[in-house]
Amino acid sequence: MTTRDVIRASVERIPVSTNSAAWLPEARADLVVAPAEMPVPGPGELLVRTRAVAVNPLDEVKQHTGNLMYRWLPYPVVLGEDVAGVVVAVGRGVTRFAPGDRVVAYAVGMERGSRHHAEGGFQSFVVVREGLTAPVPDTLAFHDAVVLPLAVSTAATALFQNDHLALPPPTVPRRAEPAPGRGTVVVWGGSTSVGSNAIQLAAASGHRVAATASPRNHERMRELGADVVVDYRDSTAVRQLSDALEGDDVKGILAVGTGSGAPAVALAVATGARRVALASPAVSFAELPRRGGPSAAAVRTLTRMGASTALTQLTARRHGITASFVWGSTLMSNEVGRMLWHDYLPRALADGTHACAPTAEVVGEGLGAIQTAIDRLRAGVSATKLVVTL
Known part of the structure; x- marks a missing residue:
């Protein structure tokens, strides 16, 4: 029995009836951990059990400045772009991944035309798009891989x-x-x-x-x-x-x-x-x-x-x-997205050609630690990506 078979067998036993998210309840508020609807992957989508997330300046700016950016987002909203974890279900037409696969993905819930809640990264189970997902080698830790997606x-x-x-x-x-x-x-x-x-x-x-x-x-x-x-x-x-x-x-x-x-x-x-x-x-x-x-x-x-x-x-x-x-x-709707996520990253991560940079610093565990990470980011970091494990 291969490692992937073992993982897939374990995934089949994961309860997926409940979900939680770190919600931004209103403009300029702190994140609040609360229940969230279990997302369902649609065509070309994956449902991923999140194992690590990273915070970005976009998250901090959206929280701190209210509607100066991303005015189209309805409150409450789930922020977060960088996710890594294990696939638990796939939608129709997905061919590159199956339940049990370890993946890193660019979650686009903050973008126009997305399912803002289902595709926001700061939650236990998140929907991501097959075209913005790459496999994570067994030798690469989730908290290291998760520094990549938005950057x-x-x-x-x-x-x-x-x-x-x-x-x-x-x-x-x-x-x-x-x-x-x-x-x-x-x-x-x-x-x-x-x-x-x-x-x-x-x-x-x-x-x-x-x-x-x-x-x-x-x-x-x-x-x-x-x-x-x-x-x-x-x-x-x-x-x-x-x-x-x-x-x-x-x-x-x-x-x-x-x-x-x-x-x-x-x-x-x-x-x-x-x-x-x-x-x-x-x-x-x-x-x-x-x-x-x-x-x-x-x-x-x-x-x-x-x-x-x-x-x-x-x-x-x-x-x-x-x-x-x-x-x-913008790469999610043109040839650059496929080049990066389908052609380049899977091979570059597998052979170590592309380093996971900058260096990950794990600042806490659990959805409640994401606010701490955003506060740290606002205070200033250098050559470091702040990560929370789940």
Whole structure:
């Protein structure tokens, strides 16, 4: 009897009559653990018993700022994008997975057109889409795999989608050296969750990779595939990179991290790059008060964001640069989603080509620990993904 057969036999004995979720009951409230309806997988969907979840800035921003983002979500709502666990049931037409399979998936309950409750990640049983799911090897722990979904999806959208950097797809195993003629890709914000995955994907696509990160993370950036790394906080970072890349054919720049757009566009001007993918807002929302209604802080934040965004776009257009904003979930309706979740990730995780980065830090166990993780995220983390096990 194989390991998978044992797991499947165990899954058949799992009671699936009850479910619980960490609900966001109203704007700016703390999460509340309460019963939830048991989701039923539809065509092309899986029902997964969740074993680990990770928290993302989207979760923190939605909770903290109310309806500034994701206005279409009805309260109460289940947040959460990153899930890993065991398949307990499959919907009609599913061919890649069966009950008992260990999987990692991008839960899209926060997106328009989704089943917001059934597909929200912060619950014991969650519905995920076959096209946004990959198998987890037996050698890989759920809490390590769960750092990937939203980050790797956003990175892939930015790098490979035709309206962003439009790079050729990555290969497995990853090339030992950049492919001739592929040029260079810059990841501004390499130690972020998105950046750590973008470095690996760009290298696997055959490109030389340059990145920015704090000095303590430089060696890790090189391990992930970066050839050139500079400190983004250095006032000469743009010049350092442009000097290091002199003569290179810079195919594009991915800007990750608050305020990364302006230096990324400046670097594009200096290097002759024609595409910049913007994956983060121009300013931080940290100053916004966790309450409704108008406030001086909200006016200041939104005014700075508008002004900074407009200036970045104006600079880009003046120099013939396309600077486009990235929405990570768009890959679920185009060829990039299949390339990533069907073709690349299963093989890359199986042979260890793609590292689960950044490093997972388990901050607690059970749905009640998710609020603790979000609070920790708001306080600030570096080169780390906060994870809760279930």
